[in-house]
Structures are given as structure tokens and as C-alpha cells.
Amino acid sequence: MTQGSPYDLLVVGGGINGAGIARDAAGRGLRVALVEQDDLAGHTSSSSTKLIHGGLRYLEYREFGLVRKALQERETLLRSAPHIIRPLRFVMPHMPNLRPAWLIRAGLFLYDHLARRELLAGSRGIVMRRHPAGAPLVDSIERGFVYSDGWVDDARLVVLNAVDAAEHGAAVATRTRLVKAVRSGSEWDAELVGADGTPFTVRARALANAAGPWVGTLLHDALGRAAHHTVRLVKGSHIVTRRLFDHDHAYIFQNPDKRIIFAIPYEHEFTLIGTTDVEYHGDPARVSIDEDETRYLCESINRYFKRKISPADVCWTYSGVRPLLEEEGADNPSAVTRDYRLELDAREGEAPLLSVFGGKITTFRKLAEEAVDRLADALGRSAPAWTAGAPLPGGDIPGAQFERFATRFASEHPWLPAELARRYAHAYGTRAVRMLGEARSLAELGQPLVPGLFECELRYLHDTEWARCADDVLWRRSKLGLHLPADTLTEASASIDAWFAREPAAAPATLTPAQQH
Missing domain, CATH: 3.30.9.10 (D-Amino Acid Oxidase, subunit A, domain 2)
Structure with missing residues (x-):
């Protein structure tokens, strides 16, 4: 049995809310673990209409507070990730x-x-x-x-929040499922199953349930608790x-x-x-x-x-x-609010549990900030909010002037085809240089697995962004799958999966178990 010190916060759910909470908490100095049962943004958070908006139609339902909050966040997000x-x-x-x-x-x-x-x-x-x-x-x-x-590129927004969380010290584990969590006094004992099927346990002083559509199921099945919201x-x-x-x-x-x-x-x-x-x-x-x-x-x-x-x-x-x-009273699904509620169970002497109900992608940063404010208070930690003025990875573009940046990036890498240079600038921002590494020619990017996708980028996506299979790459971290002829998609996916199987690169930091079974 290998003992490990407890995390301050275990976040369950690698959608936009979970990734945002993990990023905010890690940036405040909390020791954070984020677990996701599938891929980051594997479900709801990669299936939006891809808008950062106030929600013009919500005015008709008199949701003025929600619209105002979303409009305020719209400006903040445009500056953070141009x-x-x-x-x-x-x-x-x-x-x-x-x-x-x-x-x-x-x-x-x-x-x-x-x-x-x-x-x-x-x-x-x-x-x-x-x-x-x-x-x-x-x-x-x-x-x-x-x-x-x-x-917004919604799936990349999630991934970049997770990357920033990891760079602030968070441990991020995809394909890792929470089976059960029980309070043991002031800590949670969380039973997890890793990507390889191995069960293990981690301890955390607080738990955030950001499981999206599974928020109620997680509460009932894994935590054995009822919720005040649904x-x-x-x-x-x-x-x-x-x-x-x-x-x-x-x-x-x-x-x-x-x-x-x-x-x-x-x-x-x-x-x-x-x-x-x-x-x-x-x-x-x-x-x-x-x-x-x-x-x-x-x-x-x-x-x-x-x-x-x-x-x-x-x-x-x-x-x-x-x-x-x-x-x-909201019979029409279109009339159901897009606002959110945070439910905090923080009884004295017991480890806190925060559950997230509802929300929309535009207000994720504010939701995360409010969630960590409440969790930090419950944990007796004093740390100021910080994400409002902080760029996401690759978003530190002077004046948020993307076109100027993209033009400069293309001119500094004249050996890149114009279309590829622009895709790299959009996907990675200032991190595109880091993704390219020492490459100074197309040949140095490695073998092209599909048109426009070279080994260099695949290795970066594996090592830095938790990509583990073709779907992670072709449909979430990029939309290259949409551009491939339908009759070549199966073969292209197979070649990428084969690359992942034979070229295991160094993975990001994994969770520290409290018990290894």
C-alpha cells in the first residue's frame, strides 16, 4: 500500500465546468485532481452551437440577470483566448x-x-x-x-482550461471513472478506475461534482446522496x-x-x-x-x-x-433557464461537496470562480480570484489582435503552407511555436498521418492535451475529420490509432493514489 497526501480538491467531470473549476482552483494554490470518465469535452461541451453569447432570445423570457452576466463574460473571454x-x-x-x-x-x-x-x-x-x-x-x-x-472552438476551450490547470499543478486523468466516494471525517476517499482498468483510491479534502448530464446520477450512485436541485x-x-x-x-x-x-x-x-x-x-x-x-x-x-x-x-x-x-412551470424545453446553481454541502467537521447544476458555456469562468470561492471558504483557504484577466494557453496575443498575430506567425514560418499556418495559429495561438518544436521544414514535422496532420502535432496533442485516439484528434481537438473524404475516414482513423499504439509518448502527470490495490 502506497500512501499519498490528500488533494485539496477532486473535480469529477472534464467538461467546461469541471475544467474551469480545476483551472481556477489550481491557480489559487490548491492541490487539485481532475478526473473524466471519457475524453475532455467528450460529450456536452463539444456539442454546443459554439457561441460565446449573451443569449438574445433569453430576454424574451425576462432572464435579464443571466443575459447581463453572459454579456460581461463575453468580453472577458474574447480577451482571454483570441x-x-x-x-x-x-x-x-x-x-x-x-x-x-x-x-x-x-x-x-x-x-x-x-x-x-x-x-x-x-x-x-x-x-x-x-x-x-x-x-x-x-x-x-x-x-x-x-x-x-x-x-468559440468549444472543445479546445475545455482542453486549454485543463492544460492551464495542469500547468498550475493539477493532476488531470482522462478515461478515469469515479466508482464511489465516501466521507472519512474531513476527507473524501474516492475509488477510481483508471484508463487501463486498474482500480485505485485517492483522498481529497473537498469534492466538486461537475459531471454535467450525470450530476444527479453521480450524486445518487457514487456518493449515495440526494440533491436539492435537479x-x-x-x-x-x-x-x-x-x-x-x-x-x-x-x-x-x-x-x-x-x-x-x-x-x-x-x-x-x-x-x-x-x-x-x-x-x-x-x-x-x-x-x-x-x-x-x-x-x-x-x-x-x-x-x-x-x-x-x-x-x-x-x-x-x-x-x-x-x-x-x-x-x-417551464414545460417548453426552450424556456428552461440556461443559468446555473451551485449546491454546497459543507457541514462542520465533514469534507465539503459542491455540485453544479445547469449552466452554459459562456458563463463557465464565472461559475468556476463562484464555485472555488465557496470551496476555498469551506476549506478555510484564502486566495483571491485570478482568471478574469488571465489568458488561456496560447491566448497571450498582444491586444487580442489575432489577425496581426496570424500574419506574423505565417511570415516567421514561410515553409508552412498558408492554410496550415493559419490552422496552427487558430488552434494553438502563441503555443504554436512550442508545438512545432525544432522543426524548420515540412519534412521535420514527421510523417503525415492524414492530409495536414503530422506526427509533430500528434505528439504534442498526446503529451500536452491528453489525446489518446483518432476521435480525440479528428473531431475534438481539430475538425480535420470533417474535411476528409468519407470513404477514407475509417482508414485515416485506423492509422492514427495505430500511431498512438506504437508511439507512446510521455504522458502528463498522473494522480497520486492514497492506496494502490
């Missing part, structure tokens, strides 16, 4: 039969002024025939509105088609059922369309789009675009289960 988060202009065509123009103007005025705005342009009205965004739309749409929000599982599905328009604006479309649908420029060659809101009662790990959702999204788009699409035009789909905070 390589993976960027401003995006949205076009809302005016449909008089759905919402009157005065109501939209009033909502946009609030959206512009509920929080301080420095990086993004304000809203305005447009005449469609005079704006590039009008060309793809049906001729009956004459006017509209334009406003600003942000776009989550409502709502499936959100997206479809991806070949590019439906040539400009760089996104669209927000109003539907007759009062829902809204986004159409967003995606990965240069594609258009991302979503999302649905469907009550879900199955296993969150096995969620997928159904025919009705695909048809619904196609019909929603066809109300607005001249070019009609059908399910046959869909190149890729993804679905995620959003764990929304359950409220009385």
Missing part, C-alpha cells in the same frame, strides 16, 4: 408575422447596453438588397438587423452542410414555434445549422440526431434561403445533452 474565440456578426431577417420590428429593436438596444462593450460593434438595421447577407435569402425578406456576439436533460442536435453562403456573417432565424435557428460559417467550407431542443431520457453518452430533428432543421433553413436543402445535403451531424436547471 485564437479560439472571435467576434461574429449575426444577421436577423425581419419577419413581421413573428415579431414586430419595435420589439426586436428594443431587445437589441438592451443587448447592446446591459453590459460594457468594448470589443464588439453595436446593432443596427439593414436593408437586405444593400447588404451581402441579403443575397442568399428569399426575395420577400426586405429588412433585418445586425448585431455582434462571439464564436437537471432536465434536453437534446440539442446540429447538422453541417456544404457552405450555403459566401460572406462571413452568421444568421439567426426566427421560427413559427418561437424557437430560433442559427446558420453559421464553419470550417471555411461548411455551414453549421442548429439547434433543436428535445426532451431526452436516454443515456447521455449515446445521444444522436433523429430524422425528425434533421427534417426540422432543413425546413427551418428553407423558410429563409433561396437554395433549399434536404437531409441528403447533410455532411455531418452531432448531438449533445444539455443538463438544464429544472424549474417549475
Whole structure:
């Protein structure tokens, strides 16, 4: 039996909230362990609409506090990671039969002024025939509105929070499942099963349940406790088609059922369309789009675009289960709040337990800050919040001027093809130089496993970002899988998996067990 000193905090769940909590806590000097049963961002946090936004439609449900909080965070996040988060202009065509123009103007005025705005342009009205965004739309749409929000590479946002947590001393273990945790006085004894199937135990002075859709299951099954809050599982599905328009604006479309649908420029060659809101009662790990959702999204788009699409035009789909905070009287899934609640069980003399219910990707940093404030207080630790002004790894770009940085990076690496240089700049920011290492030519990047993916990057993703298989690389840490011909995807995945199997690189720091069985 090997004894190890206890962690201050064990975080369960490697989605955006768990990674954010681990980062914040480690940066305050707490000894932190983060465990995730699958890959980082393996479920909900890589299946969003990929927006950093206040949530314009939430104003209609009078969620002014949530919108204001999200708008404040929008500015903070744009500064912290300009390589993976960027401003995006949205076009809302005016449909008089759905919402009157005065109501939209009033909502946009609030959206512009509920929080301080420095990086993004304000809203305005447009005449469609005079704006590039009008060309793809049906001729009956004459006017509209334009406003600003942000776009994010959601899976990379999670990974970069975990990387920062690790660089502040946290131990991060993926493919590691919490089986059971029991209080032993002022500590938790947590039974875990590692990636290789080996069981072991760690001790922690506090536990954070950030398991997303599994928050209630974890409380009941692994911790043997009841919760005062519950989550409502709502499936959100997206479809991806070949590019439906040539400009760089996104669209927000109003539907007759009062829902809204986004159409967003995606990965240069594609258009991302979503999302649905469907009550879900199955296993969150096995969620997928159904025919009705695909048809619904196609019909929603066809109300607005001249070019009609059908399910046959869909190149890729993804679905995620959003764990929304359950409220009385919210029968419509679209009306369920996107705010969050933190439930802290911190009885005197017993190890604290904090559970996270609900939330949205835009407010993850604030959620994490509030969570660690409460946990630090329960642990008797005094440490100031720090993440509001701290860049994420690769985000220390002067003035948050990404285009200037990308131009400089390309000029300093003229041997990189322009498209590859830009992808590296977007994915890794200032860390792209670290990823390239000593390479000074394409040949020195190693063997290309698939077009645009070299051994050098794979090794970095394994050693620094916990990538362990093809899906981790092709669909989460990048979207290279979307660009591969469908008939080559199986072979490409197999070659990457084979590389991981034969080239085990040095892994990041692992957990220190209290007991080794």
C-alpha cells in the first residue's frame, strides 16, 4: 500500500465546468485532481452551437440577470483566448408575422447596453438588397438587423482550461471513472478506475461534482446522496452542410414555434445549422440526431434561403445533452433557464461537496470562480480570484489582435503552407511555436498521418492535451475529420490509432493514489 497526501480538491467531470473549476482552483494554490470518465469535452461541451453569447432570445423570457452576466463574460473571454474565440456578426431577417420590428429593436438596444462593450460593434438595421447577407435569402425578406456576439472552438476551450490547470499543478486523468466516494471525517476517499482498468483510491479534502448530464446520477450512485436541485436533460442536435453562403456573417432565424435557428460559417467550407431542443431520457453518452430533428432543421433553413436543402445535403451531424436547471412551470424545453446553481454541502467537521447544476458555456469562468470561492471558504483557504484577466494557453496575443498575430506567425514560418499556418495559429495561438518544436521544414514535422496532420502535432496533442485516439484528434481537438473524404475516414482513423499504439509518448502527470490495490 502506497500512501499519498490528500488533494485539496477532486473535480469529477472534464467538461467546461469541471475544467474551469480545476483551472481556477489550481491557480489559487490548491492541490487539485481532475478526473473524466471519457475524453475532455467528450460529450456536452463539444456539442454546443459554439457561441460565446449573451443569449438574445433569453430576454424574451425576462432572464435579464443571466443575459447581463453572459454579456460581461463575453468580453472577458474574447480577451482571454483570441485564437479560439472571435467576434461574429449575426444577421436577423425581419419577419413581421413573428415579431414586430419595435420589439426586436428594443431587445437589441438592451443587448447592446446591459453590459460594457468594448470589443464588439453595436446593432443596427439593414436593408437586405444593400447588404451581402441579403443575397442568399428569399426575395420577400426586405429588412433585418445586425448585431455582434462571439464564436468559440468549444472543445479546445475545455482542453486549454485543463492544460492551464495542469500547468498550475493539477493532476488531470482522462478515461478515469469515479466508482464511489465516501466521507472519512474531513476527507473524501474516492475509488477510481483508471484508463487501463486498474482500480485505485485517492483522498481529497473537498469534492466538486461537475459531471454535467450525470450530476444527479453521480450524486445518487457514487456518493449515495440526494440533491436539492435537479437537471432536465434536453437534446440539442446540429447538422453541417456544404457552405450555403459566401460572406462571413452568421444568421439567426426566427421560427413559427418561437424557437430560433442559427446558420453559421464553419470550417471555411461548411455551414453549421442548429439547434433543436428535445426532451431526452436516454443515456447521455449515446445521444444522436433523429430524422425528425434533421427534417426540422432543413425546413427551418428553407423558410429563409433561396437554395433549399434536404437531409441528403447533410455532411455531418452531432448531438449533445444539455443538463438544464429544472424549474417549475417551464414545460417548453426552450424556456428552461440556461443559468446555473451551485449546491454546497459543507457541514462542520465533514469534507465539503459542491455540485453544479445547469449552466452554459459562456458563463463557465464565472461559475468556476463562484464555485472555488465557496470551496476555498469551506476549506478555510484564502486566495483571491485570478482568471478574469488571465489568458488561456496560447491566448497571450498582444491586444487580442489575432489577425496581426496570424500574419506574423505565417511570415516567421514561410515553409508552412498558408492554410496550415493559419490552422496552427487558430488552434494553438502563441503555443504554436512550442508545438512545432525544432522543426524548420515540412519534412521535420514527421510523417503525415492524414492530409495536414503530422506526427509533430500528434505528439504534442498526446503529451500536452491528453489525446489518446483518432476521435480525440479528428473531431475534438481539430475538425480535420470533417474535411476528409468519407470513404477514407475509417482508414485515416485506423492509422492514427495505430500511431498512438506504437508511439507512446510521455504522458502528463498522473494522480497520486492514497492506496494502490
